[in-house]
Amino acid sequence: MQADKQYDLIVIGSGAAGIIASIVASRKGQKVLLLEKLSNIAAKLKATGGGRCNLTNTLSNEDFMARFGKNGRFMQDALHEFDHKKLTAFFEEIGIETHAPDGFRIFPTSHSSATIIEGFKAEMLRLGVEIKCNQKVTRLLSTGRHIDGIKTENNTFYAPNVIVATGGMGYPVLGAEGDGYNLASELGHKVTELSPAMMPLKTKEEWVKNCRADTIPKVELRVNIKKHKNLRAKGDLIFTNSGIRGPVVLDFAREVTPLLKKYGEVPLLLNLTKGKNEEQIREHLKKHQTDAKNTLKLLQTLLPEALSKELCNLAGIECNETYKKLDGKKRDRLISLLAWTPLTITGHDGFRLAMITRGGISLKEINPKTMQSKLIDGLYFCGEIMNLDGPCGGYNLQWSFASGYLAGQLK
Incomplete structure (x- = not known):
């Protein structure tokens, strides 16, 4: 065995989780090799948050875990070791200032991911982390229940500890092609069903393309399937040429994409009127009907003009009709549409535009106190490769940092 190919730790993947793991292990005196394909x-990481790099947020650990759903408690030990306060302190240590301009989302003050990457590079250089790029790992080497090293397309490297931080399958152009799932599966790990998440959604309805100019604030989305009626989300929405996007859609996509696989299409109901119910909408329209010369102008007291036109069309109402003169059925239909506008989700662009992956290596096979495999000694996982995903707002990046920090301690 060549001495120059022997390490204490090999980290596969140079995203947020892999880099933090490399730094932590190296600070503890380990000889570390970081591989990137x-x-x-x-x-x-460079593309995160549109390049602005929303690192984390200011939620308490309890509230943070709750946003990940039923699997959120798995993060408890990792967050205890490395929550948002410890993360920002870490960045301060390596010369990167952060702030939360909206009191919630935390960014580098430069609002540039390049600042984070350069800080990471400098710290890894200082610590002597060996970085090798253009190295696609093809196999994990093990003897019995213990890891021995890895094989790439051209080399073999040895170590008693290996961290798999290869991410999910979202944005394959940035290297996420699901390599780690295959590596883990070959050693007996179970990988749950994988779905693209955090991305725009396509609709059956074509009228949405006429409403692209405006962002609709405080929209509530609700799945209109009896078995899944509790699935809902709130936030800003943007109509597109083929569907919907915006923060609320990116968040909700992680719930919708698995349902698309099951049902083929997913009916949604949208409250576009900032939470107003039918009675409140009726009162609002009654209050403003005298000042508006027609129904279109009246709806514009609630919604942008383009969207108001489309809702009039859906209700079978001429825009220039006077609201007072509408028959009762038309009024009821319009108010019903204003309270809950139906849309049908029919598809998406797959992993090509998905920011994260829903699903991954089964959490039952990973020790949450160490991130070490329960099947293979010396094998660790961190970041998006595991079956754990959260909404927009720094959640997934914080989880990558926290799990990478814990894995890098090689407990």
Whole structure:
């Protein structure tokens, strides 16, 4: 065995989780090799948050875990070791200032992911982390229940500890192609069903393309399937040429994409009137009907003009009709549409535009106190490769940092 190919730890993947793991292990005196299959490290991190890099948020650990749903408690030990306060302190240590301009989302003060990446590079250089790019790992090496190293397309490297931080399948152009799932499966790990998440959604209805100019604030989305009626989300929505996007859609996509696989299409109901119910809408229209010369102008006291036109069309109402003169059925239909507008989700662009992956390596096979495999000693996982995903707002990046920090301690 060549001495120059022997390490204490090999980390596969140079995203947020892999880089933090490399730094933590190296600070503890480990000889660390970081492998990346692309020609540069941190490609996906560079694109995070549109390049602004929303690192984390200010929620308490309890509230943070709750946003991940039923699997959220798995993060308890990792967050105890490395929550948002410890993360921002870490960045301060390596010369990167952060702030929360809206009191919730935390960014580098530069609002540039390049600042984070350069800080990481400098710290890894200082610590002596060996970085090798253009190295696609093809196999994990093990003897019995213990890890021995890895094989790439051209090399073999040895270590008693390996951390798999290869991410999910979202944005394959940035290197996320699901490599880690295959590596883990070959050693007996179960990978749950994988679905693209955090991305725009396509609709059956074509009228949405006429409403692209405006962002609709405080929209509530609700799945209109009896078995899944509790699935809902609130936030800003944007109509597109083929469907919907915006923060609320990116969040809700993680719930919708698995249902698309099951049902083929997913009916939604949208409250576009900032939570007003039918009675409140009726009162609002009655109050403003005298000042509006027609129904279109009246609806514009609630919604943008383009969307108001489309809702009039859906209700079978001429825009220039006077609201007072509408028959009762038309009024009721219009108010019903204003309270809950139906849309049918029919598809998406797959993993090509998905920011994260829903599903991953089964959490039952990973020790939450260490991130070590329960099947293979010396094998660790961190970040998006595991079956744990959260909404927009720094959740997934914080989880990557926290799990990478814990894995890097090689407990």
